[in-house]
Amino acid sequence: MQTTKGTIVFKLYPDVTPITSANFIKLVAKKFYDGLTFHRVEPGFVIQGGDPKGNGTGGPGYAIKNEDNKTLRHNRGAVAMANSGTDTAGSQFYIVITKPASFLDEKAGSVNKYTIFGQVISGQDVAEKITVGDKMTKVTIKNP
Numbered sequence: 492m493q494t495t496k497g498t499i500v501f502k503l504y505p506d507v508t509p510i511t512s513a514n515f516i517k518l519v520a521k522k523f524y525d526g527l528t529f530h531r532v533e534p535g536f537v538i539q540g541g542d543p544k545g546n547g548t549g550g551p552g553y554a555i556k557n558e559d560n561k562t563l564r565h566n567r568g569a570v571a572m573a574n575s576g577t578d579t580a581g582s583q584f585y586i587v588i589t590k591p592a593s594f595l596d597e598k599a600g601s602v603n604k605y606t607i608f609g610q611v612i613s614g615q616d617v618a619e620k621i622t623v624g625d626k627m628t629k630v631t632i633k634n635p
Contacts, residue, residue, distance in 0.1 A: 504563065541583040
């Protein structure tokens with residue numbers, strides 16, 4: 492992912508989160524994320540983007556099913572889908588910055604369960620420099 496602050500690279504977990512990973516890949520192929528901003532930045536917690544409205548209320552026009560997984564955790568660099576309740580995620584995602592957000596893992600089984608579908612493998616320092624309004628200039632998928 493190219494951003495106005497630099498490059499962030501993350502791997503996906505298609506074997507563990509096939510629905511979410513496929514959805515993200517589909518949106519990237521459509522260039523959905525290109526030019527969108529990071530509309531939410533919580534220092535020491537997360538950066539969030541993927542909203543075409545840029546205010547936290549937009550999405551692709553559909554929702555996907557949550558994929559529960561007890562092995563993935565909200566550690567530093569985790570990439571997860573934002574949602575407003577069970578089975579409401581669409582395009583907005585967040586990256587955990589600086590420290591683990593384990594309190595999000597403790598909500599397993601509740602309406603606030605978030606699907607972790609990736610992990611930053613390079614550019615975590617870039618993620619930590621993102622501010623509100625910074626853009627995803629180009630998002631691409633590369634096979635390993």
